[in-house]
Amino acid sequence: MTSNVHPVALDRAYRLLNHGPTVLVSARHDGVEDVMAAAWACALDYDPPKLTVVLDNATRTRGLVEGAGVFVIQVPTVAQAALAHAVGTTSLNDSPAKLRNAGVELIDMPGHDLPFVAGCSAWLACRMIPEPSIQSRYDLFVGEVIAAWADARVFRDGRWMFETADPALRSLHYVAGGHFYVIGDAIDVPPLPDPA
Amino acid sequence: MTSNVHPVALDRAYRLLNHGPTVLVSARHDGVEDVMAAAWACALDYDPPKLTVVLDNATRTRGLVEGAGVFVIQVPTVAQAALAHAVGTTSLNDSPAKLRNAGVELIDMPGHDLPFVAGCSAWLACRMIPEPSIQSRYDLFVGEVIAAWADARVFRDGRWMFETADPALRSLHYVAGGHFYVIGDAIDVPPLPDPA
Numbered sequence: 244m245t246s247n248v249h250p251v252a253l254d255r256a257y258r259l260l261n262h263g264p265t266v267l268v269s270a271r272h273d274g275v276e277d278v279m280a281a282a283w284a285c286a287l288d289y290d291p292p293k294l295t296v297v298l299d300n301a302t303r304t305r306g307l308v309e310g311a312g313v314f315v316i317q318v319p320t321v322a323q324a325a326l327a328h329a330v331g332t333t334s335l336n337d338s339p340a341k342l343r344n345a346g347v348e349l350i351d352m353p354g355h356d357l358p359f360v361a362g363c364s365a366w367l368a369c370r371m372i373p374e375p376s377i378q379s380r381y382d383l384f385v386g387e388v389i390a391a392w393a394d395a396r397v398f399r400d401g402r403w404m405f406e407t408a409d410p411a412l413r414s415l416h417y418v419a420g421g422h423f424y425v426i427g428d429a430i431d432v433p434p435l436p437d438p439a
Numbered sequence: 440m441t442s443n444v445h446p447v448a449l450d451r452a453y454r455l456l457n458h459g460p461t462v463l464v465s466a467r468h469d470g471v472e473d474v475m476a477a478a479w480a481c482a483l484d485y486d487p488p489k490l491t492v493v494l495d496n497a498t499r500t501r502g503l504v505e506g507a508g509v510f511v512i513q514v515p516t517v518a519q520a521a522l523a524h525a526v527g528t529t530s531l532n533d534s535p536a537k538l539r540n541a542g543v544e545l546i547d548m549p550g551h552d553l554p555f556v557a558g559c560s561a562w563l564a565c566r567m568i569p570e571p572s573i574q575s576r577y578d579l580f581v582g583e584v585i586a587a588w589a590d591a592r593v594f595r596d597g598r599w600m601f602e603t604a605d606p607a608l609r610s611l612h613y614v615a616g617g618h619f620y621v622i623g624d625a626i627d628v629p630p631l632p633d634p635a
Contacts, residue, residue, distance in 0.1 A: 261478050262612035262620050263459015282457050285481035287493060287577055295491060295579070297483060321626065328628040377573060381483055383491070385577065403614060416458035416612075416622060418599060421630060424458050426612060427623025430517065432524040434617060 251391040255401040256292040259318060259365040259391060262426060264414035267317045268296060269358045272310035276358045278347050279304040280331030282417045284316055292388035299382050303335040312371045317363040321425050322411040328421055364412050365393040447587040451597040452488040455514060455561040455587060458622060460610035463513045464492060465554045468506035472554045474543050475500040476527030478613045480512055488584040495578055499531040508567045513559040517621050518607040524617055560608050561589040
């Protein structure tokens with residue numbers, strides 16, 4: 244990892260997902276690694292931080308998550324739009340060279356046997372909380388965030404800095420058919436006055 | 440409603456949430472109406488469309504959703520940032536005039552006994568799918584979208600038009616402490632070439 248990557252306090256980890264970015268999900272099991280894109284990932288709790296993610300039964304990544312019991316949710320950048328779309332529209336089942344063809348480089352984080360995608364703006368290492376009923380009926384998985392990191396050029400002191408960072412580091416927000424939006428300008432709403 | 444509001448086909452309704460906007464949740468039960476903001480809402484399925492939303496036990500809205508069994512998820516606009524923050528930081532339990540103070544105007548849609556917030560860009564009428572276990576343990580609610588509408592100035596032909604619409608109609612993406620981001624520019628990633 245480059246020196247820009249720094250740990251994020253667990254009680255601030257929800258902020259990495261709070262604005263609704265499209266994410267990449269990665270996992271490794273029995274020597275197989277896969278990465279997929281997911282627009283349906285969402286914060287679920289603050290502290291300990293939890294999240295939900297929808298993993299379709301047809302994806303290879305889902306089986307790796309179920310097998311390993313751990314996975315990574317990471318936030319791709321504008322510079323990775325083609326990568327995100329590629330891993331979201333090809334399956335490792337059909338294309339064994341999926342990750343190489345998509346330009347995915349996997350990196351390590353000390354102390355975690357997990358495949359992290361290089362070049363993202365934030366990474367959340369998660370432990371799957373088994374919920375067989377909702378996994379089966381809704382393809383919905385619950386994870387507890389056990390560690391988090393971010394690129395200090397765009398997230399530091401517990402907050403995103405999209406308004407001042409390199410625009411290539413902004414988050415992606417997928418709609419459909421290869422059509423993404425990039426996160427935009429900031430708005431600050433002042434606190435409400437105390438009622439009289 | 441103004442003439443800009445038009446129905447959205449149910450198999451396109453997921454697109455209203457796919458880019459991860461902060462939403463407003465509204466419900467009515469036993470003559471009580473409430474509206475809250477929620478950053479933790481997410482699409483869950485395509486057709487029939489379903490979604491998840493986290494409703495903290497301390498909110499009055501949660502009790503109304505549980506009582507009525509139906510609720511609305513709507514997408515507020517940049518022009519409603521102060522309204523969204525106000526309904527997200529005050530409780531009807533403490534402030535009976537919450538909705539009036541926040542500037543909320545509730546409107547009807549024909550055929551639905553639900554309180555819709557005027558001025559949003561999209562509305563999803565939902566039926567709660569009872570999941571007592573995850574409601575209790577995670578504050579997580581599942582809804583099936585039974586009807587949807589959008590403001591045709593910013594969503595039409597099944598897609599958002601943020602790049603060409605009035606910027607005041609863009610979606611909000613909340614982080615924390617009154618700090619929102621507005622959805623920004625579009626990126627289109629071309630389809631992958633067929634493998635040789």
